[in-house]
Amino acid sequence: MRMFQAMAKLSKKNWVEAGMISLAEKGIDGVKVETLSKQLGVSKGSFYWHFKNRDALIEAMLDDWQERATHAIINIVDDISEDPMERLVVLSNIIFRPTRFDGTEANWRIAGIKDSRVAAACKGIDATRIAYVRDLLVSIGVPLSQSKHRSHLLYMVLIGNTTWVQTGGRKMSKKEVNEIVSMLTSLDG
Amino acid sequence: MRMFQAMAKLSKKNWVEAGMISLAEKGIDGVKVETLSKQLGVSKGSFYWHFKNRDALIEAMLDDWQERATHAIINIVDDISEDPMERLVVLSNIIFRPTRFDGTEANWRIAGIKDSRVAAACKGIDATRIAYVRDLLVSIGVPLSQSKHRSHLLYMVLIGNTTWVQTGGRKMSKKEVNEIVSMLTSLDG
DNA sequence: ACCTGAACACCGTTCAAGT
DNA sequence: ACCTGAACACCGTTCAAGT
Numbered sequence: 001m002r003m004f005q006a007m008a009k010l011s012k013k014n015w016v017e018a019g020m021i022s023l024a025e026k027g028i029d030g031v032k033v034e035t036l037s038k039q040l041g042v043s044k045g046s047f048y049w050h051f052k053n054r055d056a057l058i059e060a061m062l063d064d065w066q067e068r069a070t071h072a073i074i075n076i077v078d079d080i081s082e083d084p085m086e087r088l089v090v091l092s093n094i095i096f097r098p099t100r101f102d103g104t105e106a107n108w109r110i111a112g113i114k115d116s117r118v119a120a121a122c123k124g125i126d127a128t129r130i131a132y133v134r135d136l137l138v139s140i141g142v143p144l145s146q147s148k149h150r151s152h153l154l155y156m157v158l159i160g161n162t163t164w165v166q167t168g169g170r171k172m173s174k175k176e177v178n179e180i181v182s183m184l185t186s187l188d189g
Numbered sequence: 190m191r192m193f194q195a196m197a198k199l200s201k202k203n204w205v206e207a208g209m210i211s212l213a214e215k216g217i218d219g220v221k222v223e224t225l226s227k228q229l230g231v232s233k234g235s236f237y238w239h240f241k242n243r244d245a246l247i248e249a250m251l252d253d254w255q256e257r258a259t260h261a262i263i264n265i266v267d268d269i270s271e272d273p274m275e276r277l278v279v280l281s282n283i284i285f286r287p288t289r290f291d292g293t294e295a296n297w298r299i300a301g302i303k304d305s306r307v308a309a310a311c312k313g314i315d316a317t318r319i320a321y322v323r324d325l326l327v328s329i330g331v332p333l334s335q336s337k338h339r340s341h342l343l344y345m346v347l348i349g350n351t352t353w354v355q356t357g358g359r360k361m362s363k364k365e366v367n368e369i370v371s372m373l374t375s376l377d378g
Numbered sequence: 379a380c381c382t383g384a385a386c387a388c389c390g391t392t393c394a395a396g397t
Numbered sequence: 398a399c400c401t402g403a404a405c406a407c408c409g410t411t412c413a414a415g416t
Contacts, residue, residue: 009399027303034389044390046400054390113299114216198380223408233409235381243409 010040012050012060019061024103028111031058058111062121065108070128084139089181091133095158096177106162130155140185150184199229201239201249208250213292217300220247247300251310254297259317273328278370280322284347285366295351319344329374339373 018039022031033054037044051057077091112119130151137147157180161172207228211220222243226233240246266280301308319340326336346369350361 032389033391042399043401045393045402048391048393049399110302113302221408222410231380232382234383234412237410237412238380 010042010046010050014040015047015050015057016060016064019057020064020104023061023107023111027103027107028058028115031061033057058115059117062108062118065104066121066125069105070125074132084136085185088133088136088140088185089178091136092154092177092181093174096161096172098171102162102165106165109159109162126155137184141187142185154180154184199231199235199239203229204236204239204246205249205253208246209253209293212250212296212300216292216296217247217304220250222246247304248306251297251307254293255310255314258294259314263321273325274374277322277325277329277374278367280325281343281366281370282363285350285361287360291351291354295354298348298351315344326373330376331374343369343373 015036018036019031022036031054033044033047037047040046047057051060073091073094077087077094080090081087108118109122112122133151133154134144134147137150138144142150165171204225207225208220211225220243222236223233226236229235236246240249262280262283266276266283269279270276297307298311301311322340322343323333323336326339327333331339354360
């Protein structure tokens with residue numbers, strides 16, 4: 001609900017940012033040309049200089065998210081440590097930690113039901129993340145077939161948790177996150 | 190997309206019926222006061238004599254569906270035979286068979302994501318159906334704990350199938366339905 | 379009891395015109 | 398290059414007035 005003064009000319013980026021905040025807070029239907037224009041302090045007409053239509057904005061938001069949601073996080077984690085065990089702990093605490101963009105994940109997934117482009121993007125992101133965790137587990141010493149299984153399990157917990165939170169459920173505690181990590185990395189059964 | 194002539198005065202029922210068709214064909218967002226009015230050959234104002242607002246129509250549709258989707262089907266099945274095995278076969282072929290209201294199920298479920306009343310209705314319907322199938326399996330001789338398990342499994346297949354169909358997947362064949370039934374009713378492992 | 383018609387608010391989209 | 402302002406279409410909602 002923040003308002004911006006139109007001190008300088010706007011770029012595509014400004015609209016995408018504002019759109020992402022609306023998405024996280026109100027879902028895909030909350031991303032409205034008129035509302036965003038008011039927030040940014042310009043007329044609706046201005047929007048159509050930057051984008052062909054509302055759909056083009058959604059697509060730009062999707063691109064932005066794909067970059068940040070996967071590669072950006074993976075890069076951060078990779079920079080922090082060489083040790084796969086540490087990486088997994090850091091990653092888990094990032095993805096389960098509450099942020100301003102908490103609603104983003106769940107709301108993209110919901111939007112994917114109606115919009116096949118969104119669905120395709122989700123699918124790609126899911127696969128990248130699951131593969132990354134799978135590789136971490138393999139590096140830790142978990143056999144491949146179990147690593148596949150467990151990385152998938154972790155991801156289901158992530159989706160379940162974000163969806164649940166979105167519909168009023170409580171967040172997972174740090175302790176619960178740690179328990180999951182130790183389950184995933186156990187080398188027996 | 191059918192049009193009706195306003196030969197007689199309309200009742201709530203007419204609006205609910207038209208709404209259900211729109212829901213099945215176009216999803217919850219396709220249920221529009223203006224569109225329905227045109228289809229029924231009356232003005233938008235007419236709608237607001239029957240319903241407080243669009244939301245009240247959705248609620249009436251939900252009530253209609255709850256009646257028909259569960260109890261009506263169960264009554265039909267119960268009337269056809271006393272034998273639980275036959276009942277299960279008949280039921281499976283009803284719920285997996287393509288009908289004009291095929292989209293209804295999946296679209297209610299999708300609407301449930303945004304509307305907690307819809308979500309609650311889905312939950313109740315799910316529970317009733319699963320319990321009914323569970324009881325059939327128990328009558329056939331499947332142990333209770335396995336019956337719970339298998340009725341739940343069948344229901345997941347049902348949801349998966351309808352959702353999949355809604356997003357462009359193919360329907361299940363009669364043969365596949367029969368295979369599921371024989372799996373569920375097997376008395377070993 | 380059921381419906382019309384006009385009005386209003388909200389929002390997506392277009393476009394000529396402005397700086 | 399970026400924005401305004403007015404216009405139009407679409408749709409939910411209200412309401413006085415009609416039969």
